[in-house]
Amino acid sequence: MPEANNPRALLLEFANGDDLLAAAGRVREAGYRQLDAFTPFPLEGLAQTIGDRATRIPWFALIGGAAGAFGGLFMQWYANVVSYPINVGGRPLAAWPAFILPAFELAVLGAVLAAVVGMLVENGLPRLHHPVFEAERFGCASDDRFFLWVAPTEPHLSYPAGRAVLDELGAVAIHEVPA
Amino acid sequence: MADERSVNPQAPTETLPLQPYGSVSDQIAMIPLHYPLRRRWLIGLAASALFTLLLVVAIGYLFYAGVGIWGINSPVFWGLAIANYVWWIGLGNAGTLISALLLLLSQQWRNSLNRFAEAMTLFAVFCAAMFPIIHLGRPWFFYWLLPYPNVMALWPQFRSPLVWDVFANVIYLLVSIIFFYIGLIPDLATVRDKARGRLGQVFFGVLSLGWRGSAAHWQRWRRTYRICAALAVPLVVSVHSGVAMLFSVGQLAGWQTTIFPPYFVMGAMFSGFGVVAMIAVVLRHTFRLDSLVTTRHLDLLAKVLLASGLITSYGYIMDAFTAWYSGDPFERSTLIDRFTGAYAWSYWSAVILNFVVLQGLWFEAVRRNPVLLFLIGASVTTGMWFERYMLVVTTLYHDFLPSSWGWYVATFWDWSLLAGTIGLFFFLFFLFVRFLPMISMFEVKEVLREERVEARNARSQ
Numbered sequence: 001m002p003e004a005n006n007p008r009a010l011l012l013e014f015a016n017g018d019d020l021l022a023a024a025g026r027v028r029e030a031g032y033r034q035l036d037a038f039t040p041f042p043l044e045g046l047a048q049t050i051g052d053r054a055t056r057i058p059w060f061a062l063i064g065g066a067a068g069a070f071g072g073l074f075m076q077w078y079a080n081v082v083s084y085p086i087n088v089g090g091r092p093l094a095a096w097p098a099f100i101l102p103a104f105e106l107a108v109l110g111a112v113l114a115a116v117v118g119m120l121v122e123n124g125l126p127r128l129h130h131p132v133f134e135a136e137r138f139g140c141a142s143d144d145r146f147f148l149w150v151a152p153t154e155p156h157l158s159y160p161a162g163r164a165v166l167d168e169l170g171a172v173a174i175h176e177v178p179a
Numbered sequence: 180m181a182d183e184r185s186v187n188p189q190a191p192t193e194t195l196p197l198q199p200y201g202s203v204s205d206q207i208a209m210i211p212l213h214y215p216l217r218r219r220w221l222i223g224l225a226a227s228a229l230f231t232l233l234l235v236v237a238i239g240y241l242f243y244a245g246v247g248i249w250g251i252n253s254p255v256f257w258g259l260a261i262a263n264y265v266w267w268i269g270l271g272n273a274g275t276l277i278s279a280l281l282l283l284l285s286q287q288w289r290n291s292l293n294r295f296a297e298a299m300t301l302f303a304v305f306c307a308a309m310f311p312i313i314h315l316g317r318p319w320f321f322y323w324l325l326p327y328p329n330v331m332a333l334w335p336q337f338r339s340p341l342v343w344d345v346f347a348n349v350i351y352l353l354v355s356i357i358f359f360y361i362g363l364i365p366d367l368a369t370v371r372d373k374a375r376g377r378l379g380q381v382f383f384g385v386l387s388l389g390w391r392g393s394a395a396h397w398q399r400w401r402r403t404y405r406i407c408a409a410l411a412v413p414l415v416v417s418v419h420s421g422v423a424m425l426f427s428v429g430q431l432a433g434w435q436t437t438i439f440p441p442y443f444v445m446g447a448m449f450s451g452f453g454v455v456a457m458i459a460v461v462l463r464h465t466f467r468l469d470s471l472v473t474t475r476h477l478d479l480l481a482k483v484l485l486a487s488g489l490i491t492s493y494g495y496i497m498d499a500f501t502a503w504y505s506g507d508p509f510e511r512s513t514l515i516d517r518f519t520g521a522y523a524w525s526y527w528s529a530v531i532l533n534f535v536v537l538q539g540l541w542f543e544a545v546r547r548n549p550v551l552l553f554l555i556g557a558s559v560t561t562g563m564w565f566e567r568y569m570l571v572v573t574t575l576y577h578d579f580l581p582s583s584w585g586w587y588v589a590t591f592w593d594w595s596l597l598a599g600t601i602g603l604f605f606f607l608f609f610l611f612v613r614f615l616p617m618i619s620m621f622e623v624k625e626v627l628r629e630e631r632v633e634a635r636n637a638r639s640q
Contacts, residue, residue, distance in 0.1 A: 017628055036395070040200060041628070042401050047397065057403055058402065065410075084334040095338045098338040101417060102343055105351075105414070108411075112407050115403045116403060116407070122399050126385075126388035128385065132391055138391075140372075142365070142369040142372045143200065143369060
């Protein structure tokens with residue numbers, strides 16, 4: 001086992017969100033790029049600090065909503081004008097004002113489904129077996145602790161030298177994620 | 180302001196008493212894992228299961244014998260079933276509004292209330308969705324209401340509010356489930372990490388989809404959650420407006436009025452906030468959650484209840500004014516019937532239970548008193564049921580011609596459906612309280628963090 005001592009990643013544990021945010025900013029400045037952070041609740045600005053790209057979820061929602069709306073309008077028009085027209089007191093068959101409500105509901109459904117599915121796909125969930133779960137104390141990431149994930153393969157700072165940098169960040173503890 | 184705060188760290192503007200993040204998970208996540216009140220829970224579950232059984236019997240007998248077992252007859256073809264339906268779906272609306280609308284308005288106090296309010300929505304909408312189906316003469320054909328290509332070459336009639344209602348309800352139920360679940364995922368992960376037994380770990384692990392709280396995940400999650408919330412608010416308004424149009428698109432005196440959609444939406448919010456207030460008081464007392472659901476929460480809930488009640492009473496006044504001002508003799512006679520007719524008791528019960536009792540909430544001592552707030556919530560919930568009854572029956576029993584005047588008296592089977600759905604609601608709620616985190620832990624922690632940051636800023640000044 002030649003690589004037994006070489007962990008997959010280091011997990012820096014912090015006691016509060018501000019320490020994590022400060023540490024993430026400093027590590028990012030030091031040139032680290034393969035960063036991730038794990039927190040019990042969303043921290044404003046954390047994703048930007050560790051350098052995440054923008055999400056396309058709003059576009060998914062827009063497309064899903066438009067598909068629901070226009071699909072719904074088309075369905076109603078086809079059903080009540082083309083396929084099964086009923087003359088009710090000579091009123092117009094293509095009753096657009098009446099079609100709006102079902103079309104609106106379908107637009108909401110389409111947008112919500114697209115946004116949620118898009119979120120799960122972008123996040124790579126469901127995934128029950130991520131390596132980070134192997135780290136000691138990672139269970140506290142959903143409770144009251146804040147973790148910073150640093151990969152030892154960073155080109156800028158290789159693991160043994162980088163460790164000295166990491167030690168100065170004020171982490172409560174540094175854990176290893178087993179390879 | 181800042182100095183005052185630093186002197187008194189628990190100034191009245193703060194929602195929650197400062198406490199470590201861990202204490203939130205300890206209080207909430209431990210309830211599904213090590214349920215504290217097993218005996219009481221079993222008794223409650225059994226009692227509600229009994230009423231659920233009554234519901235099963237009532238529906239079974241209805242399917243066997245037909246709607247003739249109800250009190251409905253010409254001219255009152257809409258009886259308790261429709262009143263119950265409107266009542267239930269109205270109760271549900273408040274959960275979505277408290278969760279989605281207050282999220283978008285950054286009202287952080289909602290974070291202690293939104294989870295059980297959303298659960299309340301789900302179960303109420305579920306109870307509501309039953310009534311339109313069992314109210315059909317031939318309920319086994321209910322799927323004819325859905326548009327699908329079929330060999331009969333039939334389509335629903337989309338110009339009818341009845342079909343709008345099908346879309347509104349089905350989609351509202353689906354979106355409520357999705358919204359509830361998306362908001363629940365991070366908390367399921369917390370329960371998973373707290374679980375020591377294999378069963379709990381697997382159950383909550385699978386339900387939480389392997390959530391690990393990564394920064395990128397949180398960012399996308401939050402974006403999605405806010406998008407869903409922004410869509411849920413107009414959805415709620417459209418759902419209850421659709422319900423209102425079932426009435427107001429009809430030609431009958433007392434129903435055909437343009438104020439109905441907003442009047443119904445406000446009434447729905449009003450009654451639902453009454454239920455949320457009751458649930459908050461009961462859960463807080465039962466599980467000793469005073470540090471998470473504080474008297475300030477009760478105070479704010481009571482204020483919203485008061486405000487929505489006053490807007491609903493404006494609806495009552497304008498409804499009556501419009502009927503009088505129209506000069507239409509049928510509108511006027513329906514209005515007089517509501518005040519003095521055979522069903523005047525339902526009108527005055529609604530007015531007294533909804534608006535007279537409500538005035539107690541002007542006093543801070545009442546708003547912060549859990550028992551009084553519970554009683555006022557119960558009064559509003561009951562009052563709004565009387566309102567639904569009044570709206571359905573008083574219009575139908577006196578139609579335009581004396582030949583279509585008649586009575587409506589609900590039968591045992593009508594009442595057993597109401598009691599049965601209430602039992603089903605409690606049954607589902609007992610299961611929710613037992614197996615899922617009933618308060619949103621991570622959102623409460625967010626509030627705690629902001630309060631910490633504020634407190635520190637105040638000190639450093």
